[in-house]
Amino acid sequence: MRITLSMRERKNPYIPVEAEKIVPSILMKGTDVTVYEGNKERRLADLFEITVEGEAASVDEVEVVLRGDTSRVKRVGEYMDGGRITVEGDIGMHCGNFMAAGTIEVRGNAAGWFARELRGGTVICRGNAGHYCASGYRGEKKGMRGGKVEVFGDAGDFAAEHLSGGEVVIHGDCGDMAGVEMRGGTLTIHGDCARPCGNMTAGTCTVLGTVLGMIPTFERTGEIVGPDGGTLTAFVGDIANRGKGKLFIRNFQYLE
Amino acid sequence: MIYTDMVCPFCGCLCDDVVIETEGDRVVRVDNACTLGTHKLMTTRKDRLKGPIMRDGAGGWRDASYEEAIEYAAGVLLDADRPLLYGWSSTQGEAQGLGVSMAELLGGVIDSTTSVCHGPSILAIQEVGHPGCTLGQVKNRADVIVYWGCNPTEAHPRHMSRYTTYADGFFLQNSFRERKLIVVDIRKTETASIADEFVQIKPGGDYAVFSALRAIVRGRGAVVPPTVAGVTKEQLEKIAEICKSAKFGAFFFGVGLTMAPGRYKNVRNAIELVDELNRHTKWTLTPLRGHYNVYGSNEVFTWMTGYPYAVDFSRQIAFYNPGETTSVDILARKECDACLIVASDPGAHFPRKCLEHLASIPTVLIDPAQTVTTPLCRCQIPTAVTGIDASGTAYRMDGVPIHMKAFLDLGYPTDTEIVGRIFEKVKEVRHP
Amino acid sequence: MNELLVKNAYVIDPINRINGEVMDIAIRDGRIVEDVGPKATVIDAGGCLTLPGGVDSHTHVCGTKVNFGRYMSPEDMRAGRVARRGVKHATSGYSVPTTYANSYRYAVMGYTTLLEGAMAPLEARHTHEEFSATPLQDMMANTLFDGNWGIMNAIRDGDQERVTEIVGWTLSAVKGFGIKLTNPGGTEAWGFGKNITCIKDEVPNFGVTPIEIILAMIRACETLRLPHSVHLHCNNLGNPGNYACTVGTFNQVPDLNEKRQTLYATHVQFHSYGGSDWKTFCSKAEPVAYTVNNRPQIVIDMGQVMFGKTTTMTADGPMEFNLYRLHHDKWSNHDVELETGSGIIPVYYRRKNLVNSVMWAIGLELALLVKNPWQCMLTTDNPNGAPFVKYPEIIALLMSKKYRDAEFATVHPETGSRVVLPALDRELDWNEIAVMTRAGQAKALGITGIGKGHLGLGAEADIAIYPIRVGEVDPAQEYRKVIDAFSRTKYTIKRGRPVTRDGEVLVHGENTTIWVDPKMGPGHDISQDTEFVKMFDRYYSVRMSNYPVQDEYLKRSLRMETEAVF
Secondary structure (H helix, E strand, O other): OEEEEEEOOOOOOOOOEEOOOOOHHHHOOOOOOEEEEOOEEEEHHHHEEEEEEOOOOOHHHOEEEEEOOOOOEEOOOOOOEEEEEEEOOOEOOOOOOOOOEEEEEEOOOEOOOOOOOOOOOEEEEOOOEOOOOOOOOOOOOOOOOOOEEEEOOOEOOOOOOOOOOOEEEEOOOEOEOOOOOOEEEEEEEOOOEEOOOOOOOEEEEEEEEEEEEEOOOOEEEEEEEOOOOOEEEEEEEOHHHOOOEEEEEEEEEEOO | OEEEEEOOOOEOOOOOOEEEEEEOOEEEEEEOOOHHHHHHHHOOOOOEOOOOEEEOOOOOEEEOOHHHHHHHHHHHHHHOOOEEEEEOOOOOHHHHHHHHHHHHHHOOEEEEHHHHOOHHHHHHHHHHOOEEEOHHHHHHHOOEEEEEOOOHHHHOOOHHHHOOOOOOEOOEOOHHHHOEEEEEEOOOOOOHHHOOEEEEOOOOOHHHHHHHHHHHHOOOHHHOOOEEOOEEHHHHHHHHHHHHOOOEEEEEEOHHHHOOOOOHHHHHHHHHHHHHHOOOOEEEEEEOOOEOOHHHHHHHHHHHHOOOOOEEOOOOOOEEOOOOOOHHHHHHOOOOOEEEEEOOOHHHHOOHHHHHHHHHOOEEEEOOEOOOOHHHOOEEEOOOOEOOOEOEEEEOOOOOEEEEOOOOOOOOOOHHHHHHHHHHHHHHHOOO | OOEEEEEEEEEEEHHHOEEEEEEEEEEEOOEEEOOOOOOOEEEEOOOOEEEEOEEEEEEOOOOHHHHHHHHOOHHHHOOOOEOOEOOEOOEOOOOOOOHHHHHHHHHHOOEEEEEEEEEOHHHHHHHHHHHHOOOOOEEEEEEEOOOOHHHHHHHHOOOHHHHHHHHHHHHHHHOOOEEEEEOOOHHHHHHHOOOOOOOOOOOOOOOOOHHHHHHHHHHHHHHOOOOOOEEEEOOOOOOOOOHHHHHHHHOOOOOOOOOOOOEEEOOHHHHOEEOOOOOOOEEOHHHHHHHHHHOOOEEEEOOOOOOEEEEEEEOOHHHHHHHHHHHOOOOEEEEEOOOEOOEEEEEEEOOOOHHHHHHHHHHHHHHHHOOOHHHEEOOOOOOOOOOHHHHHHHHHHHHOHHHHHHHHOOOOHHHHHOOOHHHOOOOOOHHHHHHHHHHHHHHHHOOOOOOOOOOOOOOEOOEEEEOOOHHHOOOOOOHHHHHHHHHOOOEEEEOOEEEEEOOEEOOOOOOOEEEEEEEOOOOOOHHHOHHHHHHHHHHOOOOHHHOOOOHHHOOOEEEEEEEOOO
8 A cells, every 4th residue: 555645835834744643554544634733733635635556454565655845744653663654855853753663764854853762663864864863852761762763864963862772873974962871772873973972871882984072981992893894993981970881983082 | 218128130049138219110229239130120111112012014113002912912823823922031920820821722832031041951950850959058058169151240240149159158157268169161251260260161162071070070080081171180180179078069050051062961961960979978050040030931831831941732732842842943943923922032142043033923022121122023012020010929040939029110011911911812712 | 609419429428427328418609508409500429439528638749849840850741641621721741740730630539638748938939839720629738847947946945935936937927737847857967968867866067856856846836736737757768677767756756636646747658667778678567557556646648659650759858869879860959948958859669679569568558557547548648659640549459458469469579578468458448448538637637627528517518429339349359440430530529619520620720728827926926036037137048028928829818827825
């Protein structure tokens, strides 16, 4: 089953749309669901042109395709438990939050809190991801717990904050403080980043580019060979927090 | 007339020992207040609007009646798909409470100036808690004071004389001599010039310095490099030693910390340093809050909605996510389609992009005087100033609630009255 | 004139010695009366269990510390999120819900009167502001005196009269209800990061001991003729072996009041621990209950722990720091100058954890071992032991051995060797539950005279009708039905007006704040005392004239005036 949602032109394209119902397991049962545009409840069909092709026996046979300007559509794929969502353009905040299984692919950019508190499944962004990619929620100790997040462009600040399980791969650069408060899982940054892994207690972070503003409370333990065959400096930390996380870095500079 | 024990409606110190002398409805003398407070109290009538103003359709202003302005305000809020209700820090708690109820019924976003000052402090507290105390506790006990990323001499001029450096207390009879003062900042401020220890940090280096101090305090100083963000390890070790040997330490910080790169992570690291120090001796931490009742907005919002600021009611439940539901972010993304600003001046503080959006949507300002925000609005409704011609509740930066007293009657309605009347109009349309 | 008639009510009203009579209750203008006219609104209780409105004599729902619990816990707010609807505000939160959430949930469970367990006088205004936003219950605030400098100085100087004067003035100024002592002396010691281990330790810098504070406050309380007794959170909360301190404290309490207890000891579960460390931790509910059974001057509340997530909050600042060191989760602390302190940390009580399992058992043991239900109130020290929404489960546990055994089978396997719970066969009856959840609480608080906790003529028409017919249910076997019934009333009536029906909130509500105003007569006004004024001027950070809570903070105010007899 293939469900295509094409965003209609809106009078005010800046008003955010909250659409947590855009999940394969819900839409396979019918597309007469409601979403919110600001504080107004709308039918999905009011905002999207909907076409449904084929049938599905299980959620894994469902693909939802989003087309048009979906950069303000939030919470797509929330609690997703199977199937596939393809976003042809950009996607709004909280895409894939709490997702447990299935695949989301965003061909454009993803706004903030991409794959927040992910539990399982695969979430891919071909463009750039905003701040708090693969992070947690305010006040919670644990962020993402499982699954895989892959960003082919850059990620903003606080990527993988509170990461406690699963795998996060950023092919481009990260902003400030990736992996801060990490307590499990793995984070791999192919590009550069600033101040990664402050206060981490466990987990593994690998930075194949250059780290600026290296946190001064990681203990240098030696060198290892990185996934790309090059040498990486190994650290343990964050010592400020009795941490035993592993941090592997190609190049680094302290703020002296 | 002479009024004693009056409460100053300027900063979060909420000094309540101010003496005000009036002649008619003019203030002729103010005692005990600082220069900032005195100025506010002495110029009570400066720039005050006589009555509501609205756009005249030709780029100018015309006078309007309260009824008309209130009707207009209710109308634009009711018409909006994403109304924003911003400000709330220089007003009475009673108005804040009504604002929350109105936002709830409208399905709007309500946010206070917290989001551009100590919002990051709150985010940090939500991660690790807050070891705090009332300011009198500091006055009576603290023998080590830290001011980090703040300059109380200029921003909170009586903070040092009422609560810290110059304030004698029960356990410190000669405070100035018996207290150690540590100042940490990126530049040598006036406060720094009287410090026993001044630590000058490179901009953006706060986080690293906290991490280093934490490691040193817990005996792992060996990992710390010889200099951290421009501070020598030697000095860091000295600071750690002073902190550990305090009988009672009090840590204060300002927007120099909350708005530096890393924002709430800086504050979190400060809190975790204070937590660590509590394993050795007693330490507390207090954000130096700016507007006199900004902390009150956090208190009122919290007991009503569960969250201290940036609350989004668009789904009729309370949703909170600073970065998403904060005013600056909403304006920068052009999300809101109407805005009510109460008792604050975003025109003077917000990024240009945000102000452009404010000017492009129906924005109503409730504020006693003409401000930088006025030109961005379509309607302004003047009200009485709490602590001058209106009474009401405010919360000091340490959470102590204080009743603000009025000493003049200039005939203006209070914020509570105006917000209440707008709310009544909203209720007529959307009766709960 | 507003009239209501509740027909066919199966009434249990322990104060009026009514134990299961089917009757009609007539109500006029918020009070219970002999009869009403034919135009009265009629509610048919259909033979369902009808009790006086619930009274919680120790809960934390309003004020600085509670709000800080909310403020620091956005993750807690994600639970219990309900949209605004009709007269209801949006609500959020599970263990530290918004004021409206507290109010609605208590009302749905039939509770109409709450005592906030701890109000710092300096921050009283805040508590009163939140009372106004807790609209479906009448509220009162226990006022903290555990580290009060003026009082400790007066005790050291042997000046009991001065102690009484300070208490009287303060209660009146802050519109408090009763005297609360939280870890007396310990909160002052915490001012410099220290604590007190038991009643004989000297409070640093003040030269008094906790027991001197407790006894002086008991004398002050009785001199002022306060409706409620001294309300004590004993020293050394939460530590293995602390039962000895608890029993030692109880044994020092004289019997001074004919109408009620002389000491109310709160959340005694947290104070009934044996062992010398966490490895040897065990229940000492038996010696504690034995002491209570032999001392009618003491009333306790359970402070029951239930498994799951909650937030602990108390004026006992040093104890919270110790908890923080155990859990290493977030920690807040808030010392209040010259008066008291407080601390907050989130906790998760786990069945798989031996200490938590033993704690769970101790609360139940206390309730089952204290023979007289008028001496043991049902509480969780909300939210410290568990959020109050767990009360129905606790009621069912006390009424059903079968339920206790079923639950016991799920806790840590070693629990059996540390507790006596499995050996206790007692099953409480409906009347005893009514005592422990309203009648006894009202009596202990001294508010039966203003019409609380009973359904006699002239009483406040606060009534809870539960959807259960006593004759048709065996609580020992059908405990699920008991839980369901106590979770959601058919009707909750507050001051003669139905405020909830089948779990739906019907009105905005308008509550009353009950406070005590002791009259001490000429020569006893401490606010005129030069030394007292000097202390205020020099050491407080607010002016004395700005300290009292203005009348306008109480929307509806019920002032209980007392005459002190020096």
